[in-house]
Amino acid sequence: xxxxxxxxxxxxxxxxxxxxxxxxxxxxxxxxxxxxxxxxxxxxxxxxxxxxxxxxxxxxxxxxxxxxxxxxxxxxxxxxxxxxxxxxxxxxxxxxxxxxxxxxxxxxxxxxxxxxxxxxxxxxxxxxxxxxxxxxxxxxxxxxxxxxxxxxxxxxxxxxxxxxxxxxxxxxxxxxxxxxxxxxxxxxxxxxxxxxxxxxxxxxxxxxxxxxxxxxxxxxxxxxxxxxxxxxxxxxxxxxxxxxxxxxxxxxxxxxxxxxxxxxxxxxxxxxxxxxxxxxxxxxxxxxxxxxxxxxxxxxxxxxxxxxxxxxxxxxxxxxxxxxxxxxxxxxxxxxxxxxxxxxxxxxxxxxxxxxxxxxxxxxxxxxxxxxxxxxxxxxxxxxxxxxxxxxxxxxxxxxxxxxxxxxxxxxxxxxxxxxxxxxxxxxxxxxxxxxxxxxxxxxxxxxxxxxxxxxxxxxxxxxxxxxxxxxxxxxxxxxxxxxxxxxxxxxxxxxxxxxxxxxxxxxxxxxxxxxxxxxxxxxxxxxxxxxxxxxxxxxxxxxxxxxxxxxxxxxxxxxxxxxxxxxxxxx
Numbered sequence: 001x002x003x004x005x006x007x008x009x010x011x012x013x014x015x016x017x018x019x020x021x022x023x024x025x026x027x028x029x030x031x032x033x034x035x036x037x038x039x040x041x042x043x044x045x046x047x048x049x050x051x052x053x054x055x056x057x058x059x060x061x062x063x064x065x066x067x068x069x070x071x072x073x074x075x076x077x078x079x080x081x082x083x084x085x086x087x088x089x090x091x092x093x094x095x096x097x098x099x100x101x102x103x104x105x106x107x108x109x110x111x112x113x114x115x116x117x118x119x120x121x122x123x124x125x126x127x128x129x130x131x132x133x134x135x136x137x138x139x140x141x142x143x144x145x146x147x148x149x150x151x152x153x154x155x156x157x158x159x160x161x162x163x164x165x166x167x168x169x170x171x172x173x174x175x176x177x178x179x180x181x182x183x184x185x186x187x188x189x190x191x192x193x194x195x196x197x198x199x200x201x202x203x204x205x206x207x208x209x210x211x212x213x214x215x216x217x218x219x220x221x222x223x224x225x226x227x228x229x230x231x232x233x234x235x236x237x238x239x240x241x242x243x244x245x246x247x248x249x250x251x252x253x254x255x256x257x258x259x260x261x262x263x264x265x266x267x268x269x270x271x272x273x274x275x276x277x278x279x280x281x282x283x284x285x286x287x288x289x290x291x292x293x294x295x296x297x298x299x300x301x302x303x304x305x306x307x308x309x310x311x312x313x314x315x316x317x318x319x320x321x322x323x324x325x326x327x328x329x330x331x332x333x334x335x336x337x338x339x340x341x342x343x344x345x346x347x348x349x350x351x352x353x354x355x356x357x358x359x360x361x362x363x364x365x366x367x368x369x370x371x372x373x374x375x376x377x378x379x380x381x382x383x384x385x386x387x388x389x390x391x392x393x394x395x396x397x398x399x400x401x402x403x404x405x406x407x408x409x410x411x412x413x414x415x416x417x418x419x420x421x422x423x424x425x426x427x428x429x430x431x432x433x434x435x436x437x438x439x440x441x442x443x444x445x446x447x448x449x450x451x452x453x454x455x456x457x458x459x460x461x462x463x464x465x466x467x468x469x470x471x472x473x474x475x476x477x478x479x480x481x482x483x484x485x486x487x488x489x490x491x492x493x494x495x496x497x498x499x500x501x502x503x504x505x506x507x508x509x510x511x512x513x514x515x516x517x518x519x520x521x522x523x524x525x526x527x528x529x530x531x532x533x534x535x536x537x538x539x540x541x542x543x544x545x546x547x548x549x550x551x552x553x554x555x556x557x558x559x560x561x562x563x564x565x566x567x568x569x570x571x572x
Contacts, residue, residue: 044295047263050270051302061273065091082110082119089126094236094274097311101130121152125159132166133276135174135313140167165191170314176543189213208244217252221245239268243279259286266299275310277303281319288326300326320552446471476541484516487524497571498523501564506557518542519550523568531565 050057068091072084085107092100108123110116124143131140144164152160165188172184192209204227211220224245231238246261265279284299300323307315371378453462488494498520499507510517516524518540525536533551537544551565558564 041260042263042267044263047267048295050267051298054270054302057271057273061091061095065095078110078113082107082114082116085110086119093126093129094276095310097130097134097276101127101134104130118153118156121147121150121156122159125156125163128163129166132163132170133312133314135170135317137167137171161191161194173314174317176545204241208248212248212251217248220248224248233268233271235268236272236274239265239272239274239277239279242268243277246279246282255286259283262286275306276312276315277306278315278318280306281315284326293326296326320549324552442475480521481515483521483524485514487516487528488514491524491527491571494524494527494571495520498568501560501567502554502558508554519554522547522550523554523565526565527569527571 065088068084068088072081072088075081075084085103089100089103089107092103104123104126108120108127111119111123124147128140128143131137131143140163144160144167147160168184168188168191172181172188175181175184192213204223208220208223211217211223224241227237228241228245231241242261242265246258246265249255249258249261262279262283266277266283268274269277269279280299281303284296284303287293287299288296300319304316304319304323307319450462450465453459453465495508495510495516499509502508508517508519510520521540522536525539530536530539533544533547537547540547555561555564560567
């Protein structure tokens with residue numbers, strides 16, 4: 001208990017230190033001789049309180065949504081249905097994307113019935129926005145490209161260009177190759193410039209983004225603070241503006257100020273029930289880098305919970321990149337704390353045992369003094385009792401020796417089994433070596449056939465042979481077939497045991513008996529001791545991101561998402 005108290009004291013000291021750091025001169029932003037000041041800023045403790053109360057905020061928000069739904073149900077005319085659908089979409093667009101999509105579709109339906117061109121176009125743009133947020137970029141592109149030649153107002157056109165920019169920003173973040181990232185970023189900048197070239201009045205948000213693109217960070221901050229000073233936490237725009245400020249500080253490497261405005265943005269998002277956000281996730285990453293693993297873990301889990309609730313697939317993917325790292329660090333920290341507590345408990349237990357022993361010894365000595373006069377009369381009886389005890393101990397020792405002999409026999413049987421197991425594994429290793437030898441022979445035959453074609457001057461046939469990848473694909477398929485066969489011989493119950501860790505509706509069954517699919521091969525390699533994504537990807541001839549996605553998705557579909565992979569490694 002004393003040791004645990006010491007740990008808690010250290011944690012309190014660290015928390016108080018962080019608290020005073022965050023309350024230090026965050027309101028001053030000195031850059032190039034310019035100073036920007038704000039009011040007293042909230043702390044991480046304030047954010048923790050808001051997170052604790054987030055369920056109450058959500059409950060209140062759902063009550064408001066319920067009122068709007070009732071209004072929609074009781075609406076009689078198409079015009080009233082359209083207005084109610086518009087209000088419900090606004091409520092849902094950052095709260096639950098599936099519902100937002102449903103009311104955007106209804107809004108489009110009633111707008112077409114009423115021949116309301118403006119609402120029809122806005123509805124299609126809203127649907128494209130939902131597709132962007134859910135990662136359905138192909139569907140979003142179809143809608144936006146279909147609206148390209150339709151007449152639009154200035155506000156519509158701004159919305160249209162911003163959605164195109166968001167589309168290519170999402171594609172950039174999910175790109176696999178460097179070329180794809182570069183191309184998608186070029187297109188994003190193109191649509192950003194299209195917004196810039198519009199003659200109508202721009203928002204402070206757009207102005208700040210354009211200023212940042214020109215490295216005018218001080219001017220961008222002044223522009224955003226003009227909006228920020230007029231907002232409160234009850235304004236949904238507070239979250240967006242504060243995040244934009246934090247992003248500028250991130251670009252100029254002002255980490256403390258970035259963190260401060262991420263806190264403000266996160267509080268505003270949570271109070272306004274915005275589930276599709278970036279601020280809390282980015283704050284979690286910063287805290288992890290600073291060593292505050294507990295908060296980073298809580299914040300990242302909260303971000304994943306809200307992104308999943310909202311069905312914001314892009315945010316889920318972004319969180320999935322960092323969550324396993326923080327999960328591992330948090331688990332390691334928990335194990336360390338548990339060890340420390342265990343050591344402290346052990347120390348205290350030893351002290352208690354020693355105290356009990358001392359009390360027992362003292363009491364025994366006092367009894368001996370009181371019984372000294374009767375010691376001679378009872379000595380013979382004590383000796384007889386001791387002899388009986390020795391006889392009993394001898395009997396127990398004989399039994400223990402019998403059990404030890406039985407144990408030795410069991411160990412001999414076990415050693416024999418291990419010998420047989422090693423013998424089997426050696427046979428499988430020889431089979432792989434034979435396979436490699438056969439593959440070398442195949443390569444030699446292939447070389448000879450190519451050489452014959454070259455000597456004969458059959459250049460076209462030679463080029464056709466070299467261009468074809470049929471041999472490679474055949475060898476890969478045979479390689480996977482051999483791997484599956486040999487692995488399942490070593491671990492015949494692997495598939496059954498693996499599915500025993502999965503939810504009933506998420507069972508994975510190979511297409512063919514005696515074969516594995518890609519998911520099962522990933523975890524088969526992990527069972528063999530290959531845990532790095534790079535090595536698994538190289539073995540399976542796929543990307544590291546593909547391996548990571550499979551692992552993350554399957555872990556979430558399992559019965560034990562926290563220690564699923566550790567259980568797989570222990571499969572016999």
